[in-house]
Amino acid sequence: MTATPGTPSKQPYPPSSAARPPRRPTALRDSLTLMSLPVLAALGLSAAFAGGGTRRWFGGRSEGQRAEAQAAKDAAAAAFYELDTAQRDLRISIETITAVDDSPAARRAVSDFEALGRRIDEVSQNYIQAVDAHDLDRDDLEAAAASRARAQLSAAKDELVRVKQELDRFGGSLGPLLGKAETQLARLAPAVERARQSLLAASNALDSVREKGLRADDLAARLASLSPELTRLNQGAGQHGVAATLERAERVQREAGTIRAEAERLPEKAGEIDHRLVSLRTRAQALTTRAGQVEPVLSELRRRFAAACWQDLQQVPGQAGENVRQAELKLREAQTARDAQRWADATSLLSTVRALLNGTDEAVSAAGERLTRLNAVQKDPQAEIERTRFAIRDAQRLAMTGRTNPDPRHARPLDDAVGRLERAIGTLEGRHPDYWHFLTETDAVRQAVARVVAQIREERGGAH
CATH class of the missing domain: 1.10.8 (Helicase, Ruva Protein; domain 3)
Structure with a gap:
């Protein structure tokens, strides 16, 4: 709201006793009164007929209409104030919502509030015009004018009340949006x-x-x-x-x-990082020693077994030595990075060193393990054969459990495993058997059998 109505009129009070002139002695006052009555009466009649400036008195009905109009004006002013207060309070709520929420619901609430604001401006203007149109303090206010003022002011008040009710309903609908906004503000x-x-x-x-x-x-x-x-x-x-x-x-x-x-x-x-530097440096030194032992192992493999048993290990000594040299170089770079407190670089370099040493360790270990396994199978190939056959028979028993005939999906790979084992046994005949091929074949057979066992158990576990 932009305008504020005028303040209600005030009725003049009678003068106080302190402002009254002092009274004359009683006898003199009474005589003056008796002498002045005919004169005052004559002056009053003369003024009335001559249309002088004295106030016109309309009696009780006119004053009653004035009082009713004034009451209507006061009621409208109260309604105006209540609407203005409600609008100000609701504007704070809208500002709270818009500060937090930009959702379609929030934008719709802003639009609805603006529409209500235009409606409020309209009824407020009607009220202000009604107040300005009637001067209830005029001495010559007629009863008809007072009645019209009362009617217009009452209508303005009713409009203000209706819009206030609309504003209250709208404010109630803002509860969820306002609660969410206040939560975020909190x-x-x-x-x-x-x-x-x-x-x-x-x-x-x-x-x-x-x-x-x-x-x-x-x-x-x-x-x-x-x-x-x-x-x-x-x-x-x-x-x-x-x-x-x-x-x-x-x-x-x-x-x-x-x-x-x-x-x-x-x-x-x-x-x-300091600990890893020390540990990896020690490991590199140990691998240097172990890499030097690969060549004697290869020499024995070449002397006692067919070429197929050791040819893939020929590059191990040279590769191991190169890996260790690369690891030592990266270790020095990692130490430099650590001294410079480049922690990420130091960590990355140490990871590279570890990978190099792990690969070297596996290659060096593979040569020794190859010799150990070839020695064992050369001495007693039957142990490897029985180990593989046991795995096949165990899988066959599992495949037949609870069945009269095996499932072809299980029987076929198990039959293939039996044939593959027999062919591997056949490679042991001759003057220079390929023991490494025999060992890789038996390993492969056991792995195939293990896959069938896992499949059977998975299917039976799912059935339950």
Whole structure:
């Protein structure tokens, strides 16, 4: 509302006794009164007939109409005030919603409030015009004019009341939107405070690790990148919006918490890298010694077994030596990175060293294991044969459990395994048997049988 009606008129009060002139003695006063009555009567009649400036008195009916009009005016003023107050309160609710919510429902609420505002302006203008159209304080107010004023003011009041009811209903419909908005606003201040505290904790954690001689430059740079976000948080939701400020506060808190955790773990991480450097350096030295033992193993394999048993191991000594040299080079680079406190680089280099040493260890171990297995099968091939046959028979019993005839899906691969084992046994005949081919075949047969067993158990487990 933009206009405010005038204040109700005030009836003049009679003069106080202090303003009255002092009375004359009684005898003199009475004589003057008796003498003045004919004169006053004559003056009064003369003035009445001459149309003088004295007030016209209309009697009780006119004053009654004036009082009723004044009552209607007061009632309309009260309705106007109540509507104005309700509109102001509801505008605060709408502003709360729009500060948080940009959903279609929120935009529709704003549009409906604006439409109600136009309706309020209309009835308010009607009320103000009704007030301005009638001067209830006029001395010569006629009864008919007072009656018209009462009617117009009563109609204006009724309009104000009806619009107030519409406004109340609309305000009631805003409950869910307003509740959601108020919830988010209630989260705002704590979220911003948590973000600030997280930034402070991260800064303190960095100071602590620096006191231990660790620079943590990358963490410091990440923390510095959050400074603009803190500035925006300090500028407040009024400038950036509640939803955006909440999201920013939560992100700052999360990222600052990560920086703090990494800073607190930095001394432990440095210790782990130091330990890995020592451990991998020792392992590389041990592998250098073991790699030197591969050549004698190969020599024995070449002397006692067919070429097919050792040809794939010919490159192991050279490759092992090269891998160890590469590992030692990467170890030196990792030590340099650690000294420069480039923790990510040091960790990556150490992972490369570990992979190189793992591959070398497997290759060196493979040569020794090959000789051990070939020695065992050369001495007693029957043990490997019986081990494989037992696996096949065990699978066949499982396939026949609860059945008269085996399932072809199980029987076929088991029959194939039997034939494959017999062919592998056949390769042992001759002056220079290929024991390594025999061992790889029996391994493959057992693996095929294990797959059939797993399939049977899976199917029977699903059936139950």
